[in-house]
Amino acid sequence: MEETISLKEIFSILRKRLKLIIGLTIGAALISFIITQFFITPQYEASSQFIVSQKETGNETGYDYNEIRSNVEMINTYSVVIKSPRILDQVVEELSLSSTVTQLAKKITVNNAQGSQVVNVTVTDTDPHQAETIANTVVTVFQNTVPGLMNVDNVSILSEANVGNNPAPVSPNLLLNIAIALVLGLMIGVGLAFLLEYLDNTIKSEEDVEETLGLPLMGVVSTITQEEQNGHYNRKKRRRGERIGA
Incomplete structure (x- = not known):
């Protein structure tokens, strides 16, 4: 015959193991706080922007829609070229970086809004000023290299990376990690309470x-x-x- 458990019995079990549940929940949050604050290295981001613009044509009608569309489609190619060894080798050499091209490529993210000619080059690093320098250097090297590489000259720097005097890390997120730890600790505590109750065969x-x-x-x-x-x-x-x- 199947065993059933009433809502009253559930609350009774939770009340009996309340100290265990609270202890595990607080313990998990405390461990998460210590690990986040003292063992995880903060990561910083710096972003530089460039725009892929059409060349001056002298046409009085203004912008050429077909050329704008071509520029937008070309951004996909540019996103690959920026993270290629052709560009990053020069960045590593110019900045005398200790990381390899592969390691540097993992720090770089290239994206643009749908249909936009503006491209964001974001660099993540443990040193905010190093991230700023790398982002600006990558865009500058790309701007100087792409005309000879693709026979086009339609890249202009829109804004340089600047992290300011007191940059804030983008990770780890202390509050998010503690919230996750609280939920996990609570789930483990409740599960353990029911497991202990199930294994307890004493007559009370x-x-x-x-x-x-x-x-x-x-x-x-x-x-x-x-x-x-x-x-x-x-x-x-x-x-x-x-x-x-x-």
């Missing part, structure tokens, strides 16, 4: 006796504490004293 109540033996309960032997015994003994002494005095 009259209902447990009837359920285990399948027999009706005839009587209960009460447990008398030492305080109750002392109180009973003192009452007997007082009654004896009252009778003697009478």
